[in-house]
Amino acid sequence: MVLERVAASVDEAGLWKMHEEMARFGATPKGGVCREALTPEDFDARRQFAEWGRDAGFVLAVDAIGNMFLRREGTEPDLPPVITGSHLDSQPTGGRFDGSFGVLAGLEALFALERAGIRTRAPIEVVNWTNEEGGRFAPGVMGSGVYADPSMLATMLEVPDKAGTRLGDELDRLGSILAPVGPVGARALAAPVGAFIEGHIEQALRLEETGNSIGIVTGIQGTRKFRVEVIGEEAHAGTTPRRRRRDAVLAAAWMVQALHRMMEDADDLLRFTIGVFEAFPGAPSVIPGRVRFSIDFRHPDDVLRARLGDAIRPLCEALAGPCRVQIEELQAAASVDFHGAAIEAVRHAVEIVGASHMDLYSGAGHDARNMARLCPSAMVFVPCEKGISHNEAENAKPEDLAEGARVIAVALAALAGAA
């Protein structure tokens, strides 16, 4: 009965209103958001998150990479907290639900516990992870990565954006931005966590196509990310004969094509993307002396991912022609299978809520992959329109978001020991 009361206390209209208010920060003319990590827009979103927490009486703490934790105290405060949440940063032309849903559904879950007057033994926290998207500062899933492995902290603080601004310098501004809202506690990295549950839009079509409103995520496919730099020589476009050219764009175009060809799989499971491609100096009448491009490569099969990922370097080297090529692997994440208490709590919560549901495997990476190294972790997917994501046209329905929040609220209450 307790868990049913939790589910019944989720406020669909209230959750939708929070989404609308959050979408104002970095709103774009096309209805999306541009709220890259640690920009003024991200700081505005963080302040709003802190204000909502303060108004509800939750306690804010921030760790060394800027992850924000809003805590609803448990009756046994020394128990490790059960955590939920996701991220408020977005892609440069991102949507209103990617990341935001997980944070706001977590807040709504805590509000539901308040409304239902239910205490839990363990504390429950809603987290806003820093820089999940990785568009401004590479790599992504950075905040949860540093939380799970604090040895990465020093390196990540030095990461520059395109303009050369250090991540650590932007982060230094967070304290003074949050101070006016209320007290900000310090949170140790890698502090013990009881369980982690992340809500997220699916970013694919399977829920919409099958008419289910909840996806129980069984795992996340592995990723490898690379930065490729092709070095040629700048020269005059009008006077330099072909035989003397070292054209970095031409060499890079060969690589792009050949890599895509190598990565074509008959079952269309492999995900291979070159999202960044920049030529320097970038003037029409100068033969480009340098190209930088990114590689994002994902597949559930760890063996296949290792083999094909390792083939990227020799292929690029073979196609460099008169240019040189430098390849740096920025990130390698194994595929993760969720198991244990967290996913069991989600399965149970789906039954209590009575939600239509299916099991899903996640193509996208999420903070839950990092947290799965620390504690039992799980994810709850809700449908998004036509599967469109990382796009300003991203959309979702209020009733689906509320159903997701109900499942999360119930699972949290069960994991934290609701009484």
Added chain:
Amino acid sequence: MVLERVAASVDEAGLWKMHEEMARFGATPKGGVCREALTPEDFDARRQFAEWGRDAGFVLAVDAIGNMFLRREGTEPDLPPVITGSHLDSQPTGGRFDGSFGVLAGLEALFALERAGIRTRAPIEVVNWTNEEGGRFAPGVMGSGVYADPSMLATMLEVPDKAGTRLGDELDRLGSILAPVGPVGARALAAPVGAFIEGHIEQALRLEETGNSIGIVTGIQGTRKFRVEVIGEEAHAGTTPRRRRRDAVLAAAWMVQALHRMMEDADDLLRFTIGVFEAFPGAPSVIPGRVRFSIDFRHPDDVLRARLGDAIRPLCEALAGPCRVQIEELQAAASVDFHGAAIEAVRHAVEIVGASHMDLYSGAGHDARNMARLCPSAMVFVPCEKGISHNEAENAKPEDLAEGARVIAVALAALAGAA
């Protein structure tokens, strides 16, 4: 005897010193310059140019596109002026001699006439054309283009740079920057010109390879410039299957390759360059929804250039795959052959100076191409080290620059009627 005195009055050390002083504006750590049109660095160079002219008693006038004319008055001021000069703007990673040599050699020629105490019937002017390079504001050779065809003015004032700044807005700042130097007269566009001579570094290897110090330029090959925009759809790199992707980088890579293949000629005369290639939104885990790339295509043969240039659009359209492509032709310039009084004066000047010389055809475009539509025009090339240009490593020898200035000074004196 008069023309020999002009040649003897050119000061090699003084000309070199002006090059060194000019190279401070926008100096880069690698020894080049970054002095794109109408940036603060370009304005600094323009102020220096005005100060040198004022100190020598020349009269400054500026036209509606920001071209600057320093005038040494003739004994018959109503005669159309003989003009020399080039441009002080540079590529983003440009060299110290491209453009600057033509302007500074022109100044040195006027100084030589002063030192020799020689008057000319027609006035002689040194011009600094606005935005020859076209890197920040496309297209290039803009200032001379507008001077020769004032109907282009309104369009050019609206051209934005990457940050969205209008060229016209930058130009509005020129008056207040030059005012402290001294009086600035207004110059009408397309005002009659007696003849135009442009000095320039060769930007190729033929003078160096043959040991000649002067190239008499017989013509300039024609150019066509295009902007290509490939429009796909932004989507999530981890969840979007290949069959649903509309990847603008992949489609553009096909185009880059196929265009280069189509443009391969056995005699290596054709110049085909994709200098700009940018993907948007430019984030590693977003399938790029848009690519913009530039095409710079040159060949002396007008018929071949028309045929191959017209094949660019259908080839790109055929390779767009699931994307769309938009192609805009920004500039089309026919090949120009220099003839008439100006090139004859250069040939005569080379004999008087006794310079080792050869005829050359210019691969690079220059302001002289535009001026050839208005008046007899010619160009004087001097060697540059290894033919390297549009590169910070660009270099030239003081003695070659001085030899070029002697030829220019003598040709100007003859054309303007030295007494």
